[in-house]
Ligand SMILES: [Zn+2]
């Protein structure tokens with residue numbers, strides 16, 4: 039069967055102008071034998087990397103494209119905002135296109151929408167393929183006598199005809215056919231598809247009407263996906279051009295496949311570079327670690343008794359960071375957080391697995407001494423790690439803008455960017471949107487407002503309440519309203535900026551990925567998942583933890599500095615007693631249930647307290663009561679009892695599994711962490727493969743006869759397996 043290449047279409051990333059998932063277009067393209075697909079969103083190729091990934095997976099070529107806006111001149115802001123479809127011919131074209139889009143979002147370019155000037159369009163290189171787009175093309179909206187008309191007409195690689203049976207489109211197609219003969223520029227058949235099916239087109243219409251964005255005589259424009267025969271039929275019905283001409287124009291869409299190179303995305307990990315080269319960063323990092331380690335020894339922040347343990351761990355961690363080329367990342371974190379602290383900002387103690395890194399403690403990334411608090415490094419990072427490093431930072435909300443600004447100043451505006459995020463319509467939102475649309479349709483039909491309107495705000499509010507208590511019943515009761523429900527649920531309708539995330543990159547972002555301007559800060563056109571899955575860029579998350587804010591405020595009130603953990607007396611009996619009197623400001627114990635558990639345990643130190651934190655999770659239910667009543671748990675052997683003595687003998691933390699495998703069975707940090715993960719993912723074969731070395735290690739530590747020792751180890755491994763899903767990290 040004959041096929042064509044859909045190069046002009048819009049998914050819900052053309053915000054509010056489509057309800058269709060781009061995945062549906064990919065499915066249709068594959069079903070109908072297309073070799074490639076270009077999803078030309080309005081203005082910005084949002085989340086384009088996942089579209090690239092999805093096309094690749096589906097086995098069709100991804101053509102990088104956008105339907106961008108043009109303006110005659112940037113000098114005086116006129117809302118002319120013409121349309122043009124741009125496609126990248128190759129990798130250079132992709133970067134040029136992204137740079138153009140990024141530039142179009144700059145303040146001097148933006149006016150209602152992001153635009154480039156006629157001059158910028160005319161100066162594009164041959165690496166970008168352009169078509170004249172829809173009726174919003176300057177070739178349609180400008181008179182042929184306009185001084186720049188022919189200059190523009192000559193620039194396009196293709197003149198785009200569309201098959202809508204609308205008088206204006208008929209006239210435009212004829213004009214394009216004349217131009218094509220005059221200039222020798224080929225015609226190409228654009229579909230301007232906005233919906234994957236008739237149903238999705240109705241959903242789009244609801245969305246437009248609810249947002250009062252309806253465009254009058256859109257009815258004569260059929261923007262629904264067409265198969266090859268349907269497309270031919272459309273042009274035939276339109277009867278604007280000879281058959282041979284439009285058949286050729288349809289065939290020309292397939293020429294795009296040969297005209298464009300495969301887009302290759304480098305997804306390898308890209309940590310920032312601070313001092314010119316990675317080698318230089320590495321040297322600087324070693325210097326920083328050594329200097330800060332010595333400082334902490336000199337000042338007594340790290341005690342003499344911990345010195346040797348720190349030395350050994352630092353050497354091992356540095357070897358791993360070197361191997362993973364993470365030096366620049368760790369150095370950037372150290373410099374950033376040190377800068378924050380120098381500014382007097384309050385930064386949280388530590389969040390997540392980085393709490394196990396001695397190097398992170400020494401370099402002030404965290405303020406939690408892993409030797410003192412028995413946290414392990416290999417959960418944060420080990421030499422087999424393939425995931426990009428990830429450190430979350432807790433800060434105070436009002437400090438965050440200054441932190442972002444500092445990052446941009448330090449690393450340059452070209453290599454830093456905020457992260458996009460997208461808003462979708464949720465269950466109740468769908469009811470609101472459809473309600474708004476049906477209400478205005480009802481008013482149009484019945485004339486004027488009336489209390490009988492079944493979709494009045496009051497009625498919609500009641501329907502939402504009904505939906506809350508009985509979703510399925512409500513759907514059946516209001517079939518008109520819920521007819522659109524499935525089509526509109528989870529449709530992306532808005533774009534914003536992730537409040538916490540920032541990317542710091544070793545490569546420029548405007549051209550490689552595309553950015554838009556958010557109040558003077560660049561923001562990537564990609565969201566967190568796209569960045570994680572397709573770019574290899576390191577993201578920095580500055581999260582807001584209200585506890586940090588409250589502690590800082592309390593310190594301000596009594597006139598002291600935000601305390602460091604080594605300055606705090608963790609064994610102050612008065613504090614542990616006082617904690618039982620109120621849950622105010624007790625992080626994670628704010629709820630009555632959690633506070634109740636805390637009171638049962640009556641913690642006398644941090645280890646007690648973190649045991650309560652672990653067991654108040656739903657996953658801690660199995661040992662919660664025993665642990666809170668301080669019943670000591672017996673393990674298969676005294677060496678394991680000893681290992682878990684801080685937990686009253688319970689296997690609570692993921693660290694415990696690692697410690698068992700590493701300290702008792704003698705496995706390396708990475709081997710231990712890999713086995714922990716394998717157990718968590720129920721990959722029995724990987725545990726079996728490691729079994730001989732685990733048993734060997736355990737038996738050599740045990741003074742029991744071989745057979746008995748093996749039995750003990752196996753018994754405990756069973757406990758680990760059984761509990762894998764609820765160990766606390
Ligand atoms: Zn258009």
Ligand SMILES: [Zn+2]
Nearest residue numbers: 046105172230
């Ligand atoms: Zn379009």
